[in-house]
Amino acid sequence: MTIPSRPSVEIVEVGPRDGYQGITPFIPTDLKISFIERLVSVGVRRIEIGSCVSEKALPQLRDTHEVLTACVRIPSVAPQVLVPNQRRGEQAVNAGARTLVFVLSVSESHNRANVQTTPEQSVDEYARLLKAVPSEIAMRLDLATAFDCPYEGRVQVAATIAMLERLVPLRPGAEICLCDTTGRADPKHVERLFSTCISRFPNVSRWALHAHDTYGRGLANVYAAYKQGVRTFDASFGGLGGCPFAPGATGNVATEDIVYMFERMGMATGIDLEALVAVARDGAALPGGLAGGRVRAAVTAKVQMQARSASSKA
Amino acid sequence: MTIPSRPSVEIVEVGPRDGYQGITPFIPTDLKISFIERLVSVGVRRIEIGSCVSEKALPQLRDTHEVLTACVRIPSVAPQVLVPNQRRGEQAVNAGARTLVFVLSVSESHNRANVQTTPEQSVDEYARLLKAVPSEIAMRLDLATAFDCPYEGRVQVAATIAMLERLVPLRPGAEICLCDTTGRADPKHVERLFSTCISRFPNVSRWALHAHDTYGRGLANVYAAYKQGVRTFDASFGGLGGCPFAPGATGNVATEDIVYMFERMGMATGIDLEALVAVARDGAALPGGLAGGRVRAAVTAKVQMQARSASSKA
Numbered sequence: 037m038t039i040p041s042r043p044s045v046e047i048v049e050v051g052p053r054d055g056y057q058g059i060t061p062f063i064p065t066d067l068k069i070s071f072i073e074r075l076v077s078v079g080v081r082r083i084e085i086g087s088c089v090s091e092k093a094l095p096q097l098r099d100t101h102e103v104l105t106a107c108v109r110i111p112s113v114a115p116q117v118l119v120p121n122q123r124r125g126e127q128a129v130n131a132g133a134r135t136l137v138f139v140l141s142v143s144e145s146h147n148r149a150n151v152q153t154t155p156e157q158s159v160d161e162y163a164r165l166l167k168a169v170p171s172e173i174a175m176r177l178d179l180a181t182a183f184d185c186p187y188e189g190r191v192q193v194a195a196t197i198a199m200l201e202r203l204v205p206l207r208p209g210a211e212i213c214l215c216d217t218t219g220r221a222d223p224k225h226v227e228r229l230f231s232t233c234i235s236r237f238p239n240v241s242r243w244a245l246h247a248h249d250t251y252g253r254g255l256a257n258v259y260a261a262y263k264q265g266v267r268t269f270d271a272s273f274g275g276l277g278g279c280p281f282a283p284g285a286t287g288n289v290a291t292e293d294i295v296y297m298f299e300r301m302g303m304a305t306g307i308d309l310e311a312l313v314a315v316a317r318d319g320a321a322l323p324g325g326l327a328g329g330r331v332r333a334a335v336t337a338k339v340q341m342q343a344r345s346a347s348s349k350a
Numbered sequence: 351m352t353i354p355s356r357p358s359v360e361i362v363e364v365g366p367r368d369g370y371q372g373i374t375p376f377i378p379t380d381l382k383i384s385f386i387e388r389l390v391s392v393g394v395r396r397i398e399i400g401s402c403v404s405e406k407a408l409p410q411l412r413d414t415h416e417v418l419t420a421c422v423r424i425p426s427v428a429p430q431v432l433v434p435n436q437r438r439g440e441q442a443v444n445a446g447a448r449t450l451v452f453v454l455s456v457s458e459s460h461n462r463a464n465v466q467t468t469p470e471q472s473v474d475e476y477a478r479l480l481k482a483v484p485s486e487i488a489m490r491l492d493l494a495t496a497f498d499c500p501y502e503g504r505v506q507v508a509a510t511i512a513m514l515e516r517l518v519p520l521r522p523g524a525e526i527c528l529c530d531t532t533g534r535a536d537p538k539h540v541e542r543l544f545s546t547c548i549s550r551f552p553n554v555s556r557w558a559l560h561a562h563d564t565y566g567r568g569l570a571n572v573y574a575a576y577k578q579g580v581r582t583f584d585a586s587f588g589g590l591g592g593c594p595f596a597p598g599a600t601g602n603v604a605t606e607d608i609v610y611m612f613e614r615m616g617m618a619t620g621i622d623l624e625a626l627v628a629v630a631r632d633g634a635a636l637p638g639g640l641a642g643g644r645v646r647a648a649v650t651a652k653v654q655m656q657a658r659s660a661s662s663k664a
Contacts, residue, residue, distance in 0.1 A: 219648075220614065222611055222614040222615045223569075223570075223573045223611075223615070224615040224616070225614075225615075249566070249644060250644060250648050251607065251610055251611070251644055251645050251648055252563070252566075252568070252569050252604070252607040252611075252643060252644035252645060253569050253607075253611055254566070255537075255566050255567050255569065255570040256537075256569040256570040256572070256573045256611065258570070259537045259570045259573065259574065260573065263577075287644075290566070293565065293566040293567075296565055297536055297537075297565070297566075297567055297570065300534065300536040300539075301536045301537070301538040301539075302538070328644075329566060330563060330564065330565055330566035330601075330642075331565050331566060334533075334564050334565055
């Protein structure tokens, strides 16, 4: 693989975690691994492969350790694992994780629903996690309800900043991902929050956006963050996803939609769009999957039309 | 109705023209008029109610004169009619039209497919139309394939500017709408084209964007245009639409998606979102309709959930 000479963005494929977690029928472990291998083969490099949480809370992700073990053997993939506390973080590292994603919410009610603690307790837990795992483990912080909460509505920019004032000093080098948990963020809000964060916390090495497309604003929000300098974006193949604790918030922004937009803008993603669409089609067809995005259908129709045209000429 | 004190955007509802024209089963004239009345009742003010073209080219719109006659009697609606030439423009004015939309394409192959002439001939036709109709008739210019052509691919900014150099001086006061005919425009392209146009043609009173959502970029492109100062946006209720000459380009950006985004951004649209969603639901259910957008499904699910919750409490 050659290093792209065009300016580039980094796509973090979160389908195997956020896309799967709300799906009830268990996706066999082999199939999960096969999807990861296929995603890698189309050029995806960074993948959130699961979540180390209680089997009762998210039965779909109960095989995350096995998936992680398999990923460690796949060349050129950078797997990351979501963890809610120190104990799970240590388990993940022992299983081979080299990037951990620690999640907490700005809003108290969502944090209680998601990880059964107050945000303050989660901040303390993050501090304990940082002390417990070796410093070479890369750390990402997923800040849920950074824009809006399913229970409390719009989250003020000041509230998110106040939370970051406590979190950032604990490890300034951590990547920070602001999550639009409900999909209700608008691009103006995204612009304001990122512009405030980036100027307030200049030492943060990398900012990311986790966008949902529930109300069709996924790519608008991605573009707004891009304009502020953000270059790392979460996305889910086939637009699979949603938060089980955020009613109606189905649909991460689709990886194929975000790839097509950035490639069209002249930004390299390293991902082969047409090959990705084939994987996305199979992902969207998973029993119980809540799929989204627009590029999958449009590109599939185009490919079928070209195939019909070629066969009629043959 | 009170005049909104918040900053505002203007939504041009084009469903009754662009949304309907690709639908094969004839939508009865009474139903068309009823949809317009319902759209007006939820706050929509400006509506493209049809197109004066040959019945053979667009049989669905063969009743545009009757629809226009009915619209003239509806209070507080500003109907506009699309016309491809001088003769049709005069017919529309005689039938009561007070705003005409003249359409031509930047790319030759699309202009030939759409109106059977070269772009140069269309420019001359526009000049004839301007001379033929009274000066109090408001004029909008729809510039199709301003970003991308289904036959010729990406349209260079310079090509669109060159076309505008010929068109703008003919009537500097005309509104100009740049149309993303294929939905393949990206927000960076939208930003560049509008920023160039606005600085190059400072006397143009109003710029508009006609966005399609084929690849999920509808709202991203709307936001990019908004950032350049554009405040007038075409949209289609239920996301109905597409160009019969642009294969795969189904789906204008949905009115309900654009309304929700701007309202969330603090911009007034004058439109009642929940009431609009009910109309959009019925529009999307039209036999043969190609619907799109995300807000319709998400808001419908929320309203149903609230209704279930209320009835279980009763």
